[in-house]
Amino acid sequence: MFRINQEFLKFIEDHFQHANDSVGIELVSFESNEILMEQDQIVRNVYLIKSGICKVYFEEENGKEYILEFLSTGEILGELEIIRDETCLCSVKSIIKVEAFKIPKNYFLKLLNGNLSLNKMIIHSFAERIINTSKKASHQKLYSIEYSLTKIMEMQKKNDFEISKSDLSAYLGISIRSLNRSLKSLKENPS
Amino acid sequence: MFRINQEFLKFIEDHFQHANDSVGIELVSFESNEILMEQDQIVRNVYLIKSGICKVYFEEENGKEYILEFLSTGEILGELEIIRDETCLCSVKSIIKVEAFKIPKNYFLKLLNGNLSLNKMIIHSFAERIINTSKKASHQKLYSIEYSLTKIMEMQKKNDFEISKSDLSAYLGISIRSLNRSLKSLKENPS
DNA sequence: TTTTCACTGGGACAAATGTCCTTGATTACA
DNA sequence: TGTAATCAAGGACATTTGTCCCAGTGAAAA
Numbered sequence A, B: 001m002f003r004i005n006q007e008f009l010k011f012i013e014d015h016f017q018h019a020n021d022s023v024g025i026e027l028v029s030f031e032s033n034e035i036l037m038e039q040d041q042i043v044r045n046v047y048l049i050k051s052g053i054c055k056v057y058f059e060e061e062n063g064k065e066y067i068l069e070f071l072s073t074g075e076i077l078g079e080l081e082i083i084r085d086e087t088c089l090c091s092v093k094s095i096i097k098v099e100a101f102k103i104p105k106n107y108f109l110k111l112l113n114g115n116l117s118l119n120k121m122i123i124h125s126f127a128e129r130i131i132n133t134s135k136k137a138s139h140q141k142l143y144s145i146e147y148s149l150t151k152i153m154e155m156q157k158k159n160d161f162e163i164s165k166s167d168l169s170a171y172l173g174i175s176i177r178s179l180n181r182s183l184k185s186l187k188e189n190p191s
Numbered sequence C: 001t002t003t004t005c006a007c008t009g010g011g012a013c014a015a016a017t018g019t020c021c022t023t024g025a026t027t028a029c030a
Numbered sequence D: 001t002g003t004a005a006t007c008a009a010g011g012a013c014a015t016t017t018g019t020c021c022c023a024g025t026g027a028a029a030a
Helices: A006-018 A079-084 A105-114 A116-142 A145-158 A165-172 A176-188 B006-018 B079-084 B105-114 B116-142 B145-158 B165-172 B176-188
Strands: A026-030 A035-037 A045-051 A054-059 A065-071 A091-094 A098-104 B026-030 B035-037 B045-051 B054-059 B065-071 B091-094 B098-104
Touching (some): A006 A045, A006 A098, A045 A105, A054 A165, A054 B116, A065 B116, A079 A116, A079 B116, A116 B065, A116 B079, B054 B165, B065 B116, B065 B165, B098 B105, B145 B165
Antiparallel strands (some): A026 A098, A035 A091, A045 A098, A054 A065, A054 A091, B026 B098, B045 B098, B054 B065, B054 B091
């Protein structure tokens, strides 16, 4: 999250500029709150974020939403489903204005089949996701909410950007009521 | 977890049989409760499990343990750290007798650099881990304990193998007291 | 056989979290 | 300007979960 992966971005920007039109890479943009990918739908493109921020979330059968991560510049979405040839595992929505390179499924697969350095980039981005997701899961089960909350608040400040309370609570996997309580307790007791 | 990845296993078994000795792949075995990888230590080898089951867990600073997943036949460990050139992110311990191929770091890196099909296998195994870890995190935050507990109990039965209560509670991220309560409630009300 | 020890399960209480609902503030609209 | 509608914050209570501890069981040692 909020890791700027220049390497990835450079790789695709080069392809965008030099590849011929038939390749089909486009630069597209989304306003705030637009859906880039919808859970259980068929994936036709990979997106690489050029600017802006998205949330990646599960819509659970009990109606609740769980935000896995936030994606920003240089991060990719849709690749996992295309690699596994599956429908979308989760939904992705812009939370501020987003610009992204849209890469058609077939071209992405073709690149993946012949290009070792793209494979390496995917491996590294997957590795980072595994670590983030694992640590988040552990922290959210074994530490107090305040612990994870402090971390994400610091990150917000550092990146000068604000996550809504409803997104914050979905990220932490708690109710807004509990989030309010924790925010209050952090304010009163800023350890 | 308990996914038998024959493809991976076949790949390494071929290398084990045909590569010359200098490659350094060895078949090693561990009794129950032996440590294969220790958090924060340097990783010198990748292991590919031939038989048996391991637990992969974080040892948190507050003394608690969180089990991320259980690994069995055809699953790999240590590769993520070697790829990222980092110390162990988590610890891995056998919970029953384990046989595994031990692959030296340098040989693994060499393969990774030239072999597209190994890259593909790593990508697929990472993808699966991302999905498992993400779903587990979401379920553990948004559903009752009984939900995850039922799932893992079914899996235990299907694979004819028993996880200790202390490992079960570390996998679910709850105390043994809560686990006992949930087990009792499942027995009284087997929905 | 008796005693001690270690371990497991569960009771009792405390703390954390969720649900429901009221209140107050802000916005939209007549 | 006044009224209705909407939304966020927090009170009150219920439920869940954790912590602490005790009793019962079984195993090991005297």
